[in-house]
Amino acid sequence: MDYFRYQQGELFCEDVAAAQLAQRFGTPLYVYSAATLRHHYRAMAEAFAPLRPTICFSVKSLSNIHILRLLAGEGCGFDVVSGGELMRAKLAGAEMSRVVYAGVGKTDREINEALAAGIAWLNVESEAEFENLLRLAGAAGRRARAALRINPDVYDPRTPAYTITGRKQTKFGVDIDRAEAFFRAYGHDPRVRLDGIHMHIGSPIYSAEPYAQAIAKAMELIERLRAEGFTVTALNIGGGFAADYEEGRSPSARRYADAIVPLLEGRGLEIFMEPGRQISCNSGLLLTTVQYVKKSGDRHFVIVDAAMTDLIRPTLYQAEHPMFPARLGADQPPPQRRPDYQAPGGVKVDVVGGVCESGDFLAKDRVLPPMARGDLLAIFAAGAYGFVMSSQYNSRPRAAEVLVEGDQARLIRRRETYDDLVAPERDV
Numbered sequence: 001m002d003y004f005r006y007q008q009g010e011l012f013c014e015d016v017a018a019a020q021l022a023q024r025f026g027t028p029l030y031v032y033s034a035a036t037l038r039h040h041y042r043a044m045a046e047a048f049a050p051l052r053p054t055i056c057f058s059v060k061s062l063s064n065i066h067i068l069r070l071l072a073g074e075g076c077g078f079d080v081v082s083g084g085e086l087m088r089a090k091l092a093g094a095e096m097s098r099v100v101y102a103g104v105g106k107t108d109r110e111i112n113e114a115l116a117a118g119i120a121w122l123n124v125e126s127e128a129e130f131e132n133l134l135r136l137a138g139a140a141g142r143r144a145r146a147a148l149r150i151n152p153d154v155y156d157p158r159t160p161a162y163t164i165t166g167r168k169q170t171k172f173g174v175d176i177d178r179a180e181a182f183f184r185a186y187g188h189d190p191r192v193r194l195d196g197i198h199m200h201i202g203s204p205i206y207s208a209e210p211y212a213q214a215i216a217k218a219m220e221l222i223e224r225l226r227a228e229g230f231t232v233t234a235l236n237i238g239g240g241f242a243a244d245y246e247e248g249r250s251p252s253a254r255r256y257a258d259a260i261v262p263l264l265e266g267r268g269l270e271i272f273m274e275p276g277r278q279i280s281c282n283s284g285l286l287l288t289t290v291q292y293v294k295k296s297g298d299r300h301f302v303i304v305d306a307a308m309t310d311l312i313r314p315t316l317y318q319a320e321h322p323m324f325p326a327r328l329g330a331d332q333p334p335p336q337r338r339p340d341y342q343a344p345g346g347v348k349v350d351v352v353g354g355v356c357e358s359g360d361f362l363a364k365d366r367v368l369p370p371m372a373r374g375d376l377l378a379i380f381a382a383g384a385y386g387f388v389m390s391s392q393y394n395s396r397p398r399a400a401e402v403l404v405e406g407d408q409a410r411l412i413r414r415r416e417t418y419d420d421l422v423a424p425e426r427d428v
Contacts, residue, residue, distance in 0.1 A: 001244050001247060001282050001337070002033060002036040002039075002282040002283065002380075003033045003035045003036045003039075004033065004036075004285060004378075004380065005334075006328060006334040006335075008330055009327060009328040009329055009330040009331075009332060010326070010327055010328075011324075011326040011327070011378055013031050013033055013285070013404045013409075014033055014034075014035055014404050014405065014406055014407070015404075015406050015407040016404050016407060016408075016409050018031070018285075018287055018326040018376065018378055019326055019327060019376055021287065021402060021404075021409055022287050022289065022326070022376050024409070025400050025402055025409075025411060025415075026400065026415060027287050027288050027289045027305055027306070027376070027399075028286060028287065028288045028289075028304075028305055028306035028310050028399040029286070029287040029288075029399055029400055029401075029402060030284055030285075030286055030287075030382065030386060030387045030399055030400070030401040030402065030413075031284065031285050031286075031287060031401075031402050031404060031409075032062075032064075032067060032283050032284045032383060032401065032402065032403050032404065032412075033283050033284070033404055034070060034403055034404065034405040035405070035406075036282055036283040036383075037067065037070060037071065037279060037280065037283045038070070038074060040253075040278060040279040040280075040282070040283065041055070041057070041071060041074050041076060041279050042074070043252070043253045043254070044241075044253040044273075044275055044278065044279065045074075045075075046253075047252075047253040047254045047256070047257035048253070048257050048260070048261060048271075048273065050261050050265055051261055051264055051265065051271045052271070053271040053272060053273050054077050054098055054120070054270070054271070054272045054273070055076055055077060055273050055275065056076075056077040056078050056079040056098065056099065056100050056272060056273065056274050057071050057076050057077070057078050057079065057274075057275065057276060057279060057280075058078075058079045058239050058274050058275065058276025058277075059078050059079060059080050059081070059085040059088060059089060059276075060079075060081055060085065060276065060385075060388060061276030061277055061279075061280045061281075061383075061384040061385055061388065062276070062280040062283075062284070062383055062384060062386075062387070062388060063085060063088050063388050064387070064401055064412055064413055065088050065091045065092045066403055066412035066413075067280075067403070067412070068088060068089060068091075068092035068094070069092040069093060070403075071092075071279075072092050072093050072094050072095075076098075077094065077095065077098025077099055077100070077120075078092075078094050078098070078099050078100075079099075079100050079101075079102060079239070079274040079276070080099060080100070080101050080102075081101070081102050081103040082103065082110065083107075083109060083110040083113050086099070086101065086110070086113060086114060086117060086119070090117070096117050096118045096119050096120070097118070097119075097120050098120060099117070099119040099120055100119065100120055100121045100122075100123060100147075100198075100236060100272060100274070101114050101119055101121070101122050101123060102123040102125075102149065102198070102200070102274075103123075103125070104125045104126070104129075104171050104172055106122075106129065108132070108136060111132070111133060111136050112136055112140060114144075115136065115137060115140050115142045115144055116140070116142075120145065120272075121145050121146065121147045121196055121198075121234070121236070121272070122144055122145070122146050122147070123146070123147050123148075123149045123198040123236065124146045124147065124148055124149065124194075125149045125172060125173050125174070126174065127174075127182065127185070127186075130146065130182075130186050130192070130194075133146065133192055134186075134189060134191050134192055137191045137192050138191045143190075143191060143192070143193060144191075144192045144193070145192070145193045145195065145196070146192050146193065146194045146195075146196065147194075147195075147196030147197055147198040147234060147236055148173075148174065148179060148182055148183070148194060148196070148197055148198065149172060149173035149174065149198040149199060149200070150173050150174060150175075150176045150179050150197060150198070150199050150218065150221065151172065151173045151174065151175055151176060151199070152176050152199055152201065152213070152214040152217040152218060153175075153176065153217075172200070173198075173199070173200075176217060176218075176221060179197075179221055179225075180221070180224060180225065180228070183225055183228070183230050184228075187225075187230045188230075195230075195231045195232055195233045195234065196232065196233065196234035196235065196236060196272075197218055197221065197222060197232060197234070197235050197236070198235075198236040198238065198272075199214055199218060199236070199237065199238050200238030200239060200240060200274065201214050201238060201240060202240050203239060203240035203241075203242075203276070203277060204240060204241070204242035204243065204250070204277055205240040205241065205242055206242045206249070206250060206251070207251065208251060208255060208256045208258070208259035208260060209259070211237065211256065211259065211260055212259050212260065212263060214237075215235075215237060215260065215263045215264065216263065218235060218237075219235075219263070219264075219267065222235065222267075222269070232269075233268075233269065233270055234269060234270040234271070234272060235264070235269045235270075235271055235272070236271075236272035236273070236274065237260070237264075237271065237272070237273055238273070238274050239273065239274035239275045239276050239277070240277070241253070241256055241275050241277065241278040242277065242278065243277045243278045243280075243281030243282055243381065243384065244281070244282055244337070244381065245281070245319065245320065245321060245322070245339070245381045246320075246322070246337065246338040246339060247336065247337035247338055250278075253278065276384060277384040277385070280383040280384040281381050281382075281383050281384035282380070282381055282383060283383040284381075284382050284383025284384075284386060284387075285378050285379055285380050285381075285382050285383075286306055286310060286311055286378070286379040286382040286386060286399075287326065287376060287377070287378055287379075288304040288305055288306035288310075288362075288376075288377050288379065289304060289305050289374065289375070289376055289377070290302055290303070290304055290371050290372065290373055290374060290375040290376075290377060291303050291304060291305055291354070291373065292373060293371055293372060293373065299350060300347055300348065300349040300350070301349060301350050301351075301352055302349045302350070302351045302352070302368070302371045302377075303352055303353070303354065304351060304352070304353060304362070304377060305353075305354070306353055306362065306379070306399070307352075307353020307354055307355040307360050307362075307394075307396065308353060308355055308357065308359065308360040308361070308362075308393075309353070309355055309390055309391050309392070309393050309394065309396045309398075310353070310386075310387075310390050310398070310399050311362060311379065311382060311386055311389075311390070312389050312390070312391070313385060313386070313389070314361055314362050314363065314364075315359045315360065315361065316389075320339035320340075320363065321339065321362070321363070321379050321380060321381050321382060322335075322337050322338060322339050322341070322379075322380040322381060323339075323351065323362070323363055323366065323368070323377055323378060323379045323380065324343070324368070324377070324378055324380075325368070325369055325371065325375055325376065325377055325378070326376040326377065326378045327375075327376065328369070332344070337380065339363070339366070341367075342367035343367055343368055343369045344369075345369065345370075346367040346368050346369050346370075347367065347368065347369075347370055347371075348365055348366070348367050349363075349365075349366055349367075349368055349371070350363065350364045350365065350366070351363040351364075351366060351368075351377070354394075354396075355393065355394050355396070356394060362379060387399065387401060387413075392416075392421055395418075395421050397415060397416035397417060397418065397420060397421060398415075398416045399415060400413055400414055400415035401413035
């Protein structure tokens with residue numbers, strides 16, 4: 001699953017002790033394992049190899065340019081959803097022919113930047129957006145390629161409500177029954193080549209079955225479009241592949257591929273994929289230091305220097321991340337990687353931060369070994385939608401990020417300072 005291991009009671013990221021990283025770089029601290037990133041990318045590439053897909057890592061899940069550069073070195077493409085993410089892909093040295101661009105609210109500036117960059121596809125999500133793309137492509141004298149994002153009305157019931165994206169009621173894409181009319185209106189326009197279908201049914205998806213259902217609907221649509229004389233050369237099956245927040249819970253890339261590949265082999269389509277979480281989730285953890293331990297009524301609290309500003313998923317999605325002390329007793333076996341694991345002799349606590357919100361928690365009712373001021377706590381499965389969703393609420397500077405490769409660790413984002421908080425206000 002990852003390259004974070006306990007050795008004689010001490011947590012290591014690859015060959016570097018977590019305690020050494022905290023001492024060197026401070027906390028809260030995001031720590032990423034290069035070996036884990038490569039492992040999960042290669043596992044997906046190998047599993048889907050019969051389709052020869054263009055794998056476009058979802059930049060929104062983990063956007064640090066040093067991470068993107070590492071993945072670009074593996075031959076990875078990128079899925080972007082903003083002009084800022086496109087800039088990050090450029091800085092990482094991405095091949096623009098392996099970049100796809102999604103999002104329901106692309107501005108004129110963002111569309112023009114994508115046209116100038118020469119990216120592979122713009123995933124178009126409404127008639128109004130396509131008409132705007134036609135206008136801008138014509139004004140720029142550039143011919144773009146577009147894929148129509150459809151909603152196949154398929155979802156995994158275990159997906160959080162806020163991250164279901166493939167149903168009719170969402171803001172994303174167009175209903176699949178509108179797709180044929182969309183192609184009849186725009187499918188032969190010379191300014192924008194509309195020859196792809198895109199879908200994204202949500203995240204995380206814990207089974208291959210919803211993908212199989214959605215792909216079956218997409219293939220029926222493609223066959224109808226081809227029968228009407230439209231050229232459809234590509235299908236983007238999106239992302240959303242689940243990752244292990246609990247060890248062994250999520251399917252491997254191979255299990256997804258075993259169900260998906262047979263549906264798409266020999267269909268005369270270029271295949272695009274947009275995985276994020278399955279590559280990045282278990283590649284990162286968040287290190288945080290205990291500030292205080294207190295009891296209030298019948299509840300015990302462990303107050304740490306990380307907070308909802310550093311990792312908002314528990315508050316926003318009620319997500320549960322495994323977390324354990326970075327140092328255990330030398331004779332204590334490594335904890336099982338699941339949120340409901342109860343440490344022997346543990347105490348039920350809420351792990352909370354210092355933000356002035358009752359919703360500021362990182363875990364509730366978690367059974368952890370007795371904790372004391374100065375102890376180091378590791379929050380696992382924090383590589384996806386961790387740092388990227390952090391904020392400066394309460395004027396809290398954002399954490400540093402570190403990348404570990406073997407026995408080497410390097411800073412890939414410095415810790416913010418108070419000056420960083422106010423710099424845009426001073427510059428006016």
